[in-house]
Amino acid sequence: MKKFAISTLGCKVNQYESALITESLAKSGYRQVDFTGQADIYIVNTCTVTAKASYQSRQLLRRSLRLNPHSIIAAVGCYPEVEADKIASMGIATHILGNLEKLNIVRYLELPGSLREPLVKVSMTKSTSSLELFPLEKFPGRTRAFLKIQDGCNTFCTYCIVPHTRGKSRSLKRRDVLIQIEHFIARGFKEIVLTGIHLGKWGEDLTPTESLSSLLEEILISFPGCRFRISSIEPPELTEAILTLMAEHDNFCKHLHVPLQSGSDEILRRMHRPYTAGYYLELFRRAHDMVPELAWGLDVIVGFPGESEDLFSETYELLKDLPLAYMHVFPFSPRNHTPAVHFPGQVPAKQKKRRAAILRELSNVKRKEFLSRFLGKILHVLVEGKFSEDKNYFQGLSSNYIRVYFKRGKAEENSIVRVIAEKLFENGLLGKVVG
């Protein structure tokens, strides 16, 4: 029985696709081993959203080569979509597969490929206009599963490589979404995270067109025993209808990740982002009025071309007063194929680093303030299992995305318990199970 190991970089969509790859190999008789061990096949499900992600992808390919120089080494996903030739010339992969091909990996691994002459199969994901359901039986872990309901993006923000790696926006049909949810629920999952590259565009390419809010409504009503979370959603697509569903349904997790990218209207315009800082602020306030316990996280890019100290201050000033749950801070990373590479006013690396450090520090403060707001409050926690540092303690995730630790007591794995939060602990909260 051949052994394979897989490592995944990047977003939740990639994690979902790695679960598909893993399952297809297991069904074909391959056995999974740890990525640090000896395997016959190493698969790196790559990311290229920043230069660092591409670098990490190459590092993992090189590590595979060191672990077993005679193995099959497959570089798959977004990085090959834009730099297959470069990967091929480096002699670090025997098989180089794009985002479509990686979902049929078993077939391609049977074809010959070597470090000198790798098999390169990257059909233009760009030309694909529909999304097929690959039914998934299992998902790593036992409590929370991801489900990709949308792929691709048509927006072409000026810094973003993703439309080039993922192609046009396309949606999984409603019926297929419901089928996969039923599968996961039948296998005992208590939380399903609906993911996509541009999730808010779900349904726009279907005939007749549909909306994400109408899909969510059907899901929330049809599966009351399971809770649902949505991954990143763009500000213009976070509609009143979605917020109303979140306010009205207990099984809609009180967590939103809404990329801001910049608090300066001038920079947002250059980024080709279709909203203003004022719009974002209003949306934030409206969402918190409707869902007070909401965890709101965001992405922000610092050092975009043309970002002066004054424009950076506009971002800082906007964020300073928001009760955020967390921030993901990214120094601008110029990507080939995107217009921003050629924009004037490129910001020196040192400045980007300094601005990122300032926002990350602010993020730490925000995080503590957010967690402190829930001291003495009851959180609904999906129990994941033991806390590795102390076997007498369990840990889980609250509806509003807080990691919560508590004495095991009678709490069962994969159940939802009520925990009263008592103190800040390990970037989360420590509490006691009640009721």
Ligand code: SF4
């Ligand atoms: S909306 Fe913009 S940032 Fe998001 S994937 Fe599309 S192009 Fe990239």
